[in-house]
Amino acid sequence: MDDILSSILSPGTFNQMLRSATPVALAALGGAMTEHAGIMNIGMDGMILMGAFFGVWGSYMFQSAGMGILMVLAMGVLVGLFFALFTVQFRSDEFIIGTALNTFALGLTSFLSRSIFGTAGTKGNPALPTIHIPLLDRVPFLGAVFNDNSLFIYLTWLLVLAAWVFVYRTPYGFWLRAAGEKPETLRTAGIQPEKMKWLASILCGILCGLAGAHLSLGQLQGTFAENMANSRGYIAFACVIFSAANPSKAYLAALMFGFFDAIGLRLQDYISSDLTNIIPYAITVIMMVYVVVRGQQRRRQGHRVKAT
Amino acid sequence: MKKKLLALLLSSAMVMSLAACGGGGAASSGTPAASKPANSGAPAAPEANALQVTLVVADTFGDRSFYDSSKEGVDKLAADKGVSVKTIECNGENHTTQMRNAADGSKAGDVVVCVGWEFYDVETVAPDYPDVKWIWIDNATSAPVPNVLNITYAQNEGSFLAGYIAAALSKTYVVGAVGGEDAATINDFIVGFQQGAEYYASETGALISVVKNYANSYTDPAVGKECAIALNDQGADVIFQIASATGDGVFEAAKEKGFYAIGVDSDQKYIDPEVIVCSMKKEVGSSIYDAVSALLDGDSSRWGTTWVADMSTGYVGIGYGEEGSTQQVPDEVKSAVEELAGKIASGEIKVETTR
Numbered sequence: 001m002d003d004i005l006s007s008i009l010s011p012g013t014f015n016q017m018l019r020s021a022t023p024v025a026l027a028a029l030g031g032a033m034t035e036h037a038g039i040m041n042i043g044m045d046g047m048i049l050m051g052a053f054f055g056v057w058g059s060y061m062f063q064s065a066g067m068g069i070l071m072v073l074a075m076g077v078l079v080g081l082f083f084a085l086f087t088v089q090f091r092s093d094e095f096i097i098g099t100a101l102n103t104f105a106l107g108l109t110s111f112l113s114r115s116i117f118g119t120a121g122t123k124g125n126p127a128l129p130t131i132h133i134p135l136l137d138r139v140p141f142l143g144a145v146f147n148d149n150s151l152f153i154y155l156t157w158l159l160v161l162a163a164w165v166f167v168y169r170t171p172y173g174f175w176l177r178a179a180g181e182k183p184e185t186l187r188t189a190g191i192q193p194e195k196m197k198w199l200a201s202i203l204c205g206i207l208c209g210l211a212g213a214h215l216s217l218g219q220l221q222g223t224f225a226e227n228m229a230n231s232r233g234y235i236a237f238a239c240v241i242f243s244a245a246n247p248s249k250a251y252l253a254a255l256m257f258g259f260f261d262a263i264g265l266r267l268q269d270y271i272s273s274d275l276t277n278i279i280p281y282a283i284t285v286i287m288m289v290y291v292v293v294r295g296q297q298r299r300r301q302g303h304r305v306k307a308t
Numbered sequence: 309m310k311k312k313l314l315a316l317l318l319s320s321a322m323v324m325s326l327a328a329c330g331g332g333g334a335a336s337s338g339t340p341a342a343s344k345p346a347n348s349g350a351p352a353a354p355e356a357n358a359l360q361v362t363l364v365v366a367d368t369f370g371d372r373s374f375y376d377s378s379k380e381g382v383d384k385l386a387a388d389k390g391v392s393v394k395t396i397e398c399n400g401e402n403h404t405t406q407m408r409n410a411a412d413g414s415k416a417g418d419v420v421v422c423v424g425w426e427f428y429d430v431e432t433v434a435p436d437y438p439d440v441k442w443i444w445i446d447n448a449t450s451a452p453v454p455n456v457l458n459i460t461y462a463q464n465e466g467s468f469l470a471g472y473i474a475a476a477l478s479k480t481y482v483v484g485a486v487g488g489e490d491a492a493t494i495n496d497f498i499v500g501f502q503q504g505a506e507y508y509a510s511e512t513g514a515l516i517s518v519v520k521n522y523a524n525s526y527t528d529p530a531v532g533k534e535c536a537i538a539l540n541d542q543g544a545d546v547i548f549q550i551a552s553a554t555g556d557g558v559f560e561a562a563k564e565k566g567f568y569a570i571g572v573d574s575d576q577k578y579i580d581p582e583v584i585v586c587s588m589k590k591e592v593g594s595s596i597y598d599a600v601s602a603l604l605d606g607d608s609s610r611w612g613t614t615w616v617a618d619m620s621t622g623y624v625g626i627g628y629g630e631e632g633s634t635q636q637v638p639d640e641v642k643s644a645v646e647e648l649a650g651k652i653a654s655g656e657i658k659v660e661t662t663r
Contacts, residue, residue, distance in 0.1 A: 273522035
């Protein structure tokens with residue numbers, strides 16, 4: 001038992017938690033934007049995959065990870081525009097467009113990857129730097145967890161803060177939420193809800209793209225493999241729903257997934273990997289039940305308030 | 309509100325289906341990935357009426373190991389023997405349909421090669437196409453089918469050697485293995501690997517421990533990297549990857565954390581000669597090449613049987629990369645490995661198996 005605990009509570013576990021959570025968290029930030037704007041976005045997995053590919057492609061073409069990120073930003077805008085074109089402009093079914101985007105991303109990245117790199121794929125392109133914080137390595141435990149991580153692990157903290165401020169403390173964020181909750185009211189106030197939806201969709205494209213770029217250029221050293229997003233977009237979607245699209249709560253939810261990923265891997269010595277593999281999905285189901293139950297409770301309380 | 313409920317329902321339905329997929333391993337992905345049949349670039353212009361070989365792989369090319377090895381085999385057939393080649397990638401789904409597609413596109417006497425244990429329906433499909441010669445790679449039909457040649461590989465025997473090398477190079481006396489999933493074929497590698505490591509330990513009187521985990525994905529290098537780091541945290545300093553493209557992450561972890569890795573299926577040394585000490589080779593391509601070459605020479609006696617490519621056939625073994633690449637395995641270990649290979653081939657050493 002001591003063995004289990006010491007392997008679960010080692011710095012390695014928490015370090016992996018940070019690494020595994022970051023791509024999911026970045027995508028969840030993007031998903032929070034579209035969720036607030038009232039777009040159900042299940043296309044995040046595809047957006048992540050495209051980010052992963054275009055990051056590596058840019059890094060390979062210009063031999064610079066920074067250019068990879070620039071390329072991902074451009075791609076994120078394009079994908080966001082593309083998504084909004086169908087969901088906002090043409091009012092297509094969001095679910096279908098999201099699914100189509102995922103399938104399209106898998107096909108496109110596989111096709112481009114083979115055309116550019118051959119079937120062998122690519123690895124070892126310029127990657128993002130890791131950040132060394134002086135003095136932190138002298139702190140036991142925390143140093144091993146928080147020091148020497150890839151750039152985006154730290155940038156994500158800033159982005160979470162920025163997203164939170166944007167959503168809850170700026171007029172744009174207010175309009176964004178209004179576009180989802182009371183679009184007619186917003187229209188009466190003279191602002192087109194569609195515009196906010198376009199903006200949310202573009203932000204989501206960018207943030208999901210960065211999630212993918214972190215996966216291929218941060219967590220990995222410039223490596224792309226077909227279908228490497230591996231359902232992280234769906235996990236991110238679960239985080240968005242669970243956190244009611246609150247960026248900071250979404251980050252915590254992503255951390256929780258990261259944590260269970262990490263202990264799942266370390267528990268394989270004791271229980272079957274088939275069981276540890278379902279932990280994240282089991283957590284998702286529990287989360288969903290929690291969200292529904294909480295929603296019902298609130299509604300009941302709401303009625304009581306009205307009654308008195 | 310209605311919309312939100314719908315979103316919840318759909319998303320929970322989706323995660324449920326994901327969970328189901330996770331359990332089944334490489335069964336299918338959440339979104340229907342379009343399977344894309346593609347004509348492969350056969351270098352030699354095939355003669356009209358030439359024998360056609362259709363290669364159907366269970367997942368996709370680009371793994372730099374198992375499936376790519378089979379592709380090399382048929383490409384070589386095209387170059388040397390002038391056969392025409394078609395390839396179909398199943399992307400992890402619709403295996404039975406794609407088998408039928410391959411057979412429908414074949415004329416009498418043509419060959420369809422199915423690469424992957426997923427094609428178990430060959431048992432029922434092949435009798436519907438009696439004129440087509442089938443080859444099933446990596447598994448065997450429960451009963452012989454006259455027009456099916458099963459080729460299975462004694463990966464446990466090759467992995468035994470890999471385990472021996474791993475133990476010989478380990479300084480911590482902990483060696484590790486990252487598997488793609490907890491499945492019979494993958495575990496066949498692992499039991500051999502473990503036995504080989506223990507064999508080395510028994511020779512030297514040291515105690516060795518073998519640690520392992522499973523990535524539960526063949527396409528996620530990030531998870532592969534985490535798996536390898538977790539094993540390295542447990543002390544493993546030589547790690548064997550048995551996880552296709554997921555294994556790329558194992559190599560990266562090796563480079564970053566400074567330990568050794570062992571490649572799988574193809575000779576993967578070239579991917580990173582500094583950390584990949586050797587590879588456990590499963591020469592899928594050569595075995596397909598030889599089987600079809602024999603057929604071209606008029607020998608179809610192998611069909612209807614299961615051909616076990618074991619150590620004595622030379623289709624499993626250890627590769628140390630191209631000449632001139634950095635070598636971490638000392639010569640005396642290499643010669644010991646050669647000797648062991650002889651003992652395994654002659655049956656003097658019996659390697660355990662999960663099949």
